[in-house]
Amino acid sequence: MHRLLLPLFFAILLVTVGCGEFIDPFDRSDGRHLAQGFTPCGDFLAPPGEKVICNPNQYCADATFSKCFTGCLSEYNCTENQRCVKEEGEDVGYCEQLY
Numbered sequence: 281m282h283r284l285l286l287p288l289f290f291a292i293l294l295v296t297v298g299c300g301e302f303i304d305p306f307d308r309s310d311g312r313h314l315a316q317g318f319t320p321c322g323d324f325l326a327p328p329g330e331k332v333i334c335n336p337n338q339y340c341a342d343a344t345f346s347k348c349f350t351g352c353l354s355e356y357n358c359t360e361n362q363r364c365v366k367e368e369g370e371d372v373g374y375c376e377q378l379y
Contacts (some may be wrong), residue, residue: 317359317375322346336362337375 314320317336322343326332334340334348339357341349351357351372352364358375366373 315359317357317362319348319357321348339372 314333319334319338319340320343321332321334321340323331323346324344325346332346332348334357336359337352337357338348338350339353341347349372352375353372355362355364358364361378362375363378364373365376
């Protein structure tokens with residue numbers, strides 16, 4: 281039984297840490313929805329009761345410490361009229377205008 285628990289623990293840990301913290305795109309301190317491209321990023325560096333929000337063409341690299349970095353991981357980090365472009369083999373791309 282113990283031989284199965286350790287791999288299960290690491291699998292859960294990998295999913296939780298490896299994929300990052302789940303971030304709700306509609307999570308704002310005032311209860312309103314965020315526009316596409318704006319990404320919630322925790323509340324560590326925010327004033328009490330507020331949350332850090334990354335701007336379009338930024339992604340939340342660490343929600344625990346509210347760190348936003350330039351680039352995109354998917355269209356989720358770009359505005360409605362942009363797409364996330366990644367070079368071959370790269371995890372982080374940039375937002376490119378569609379029209």
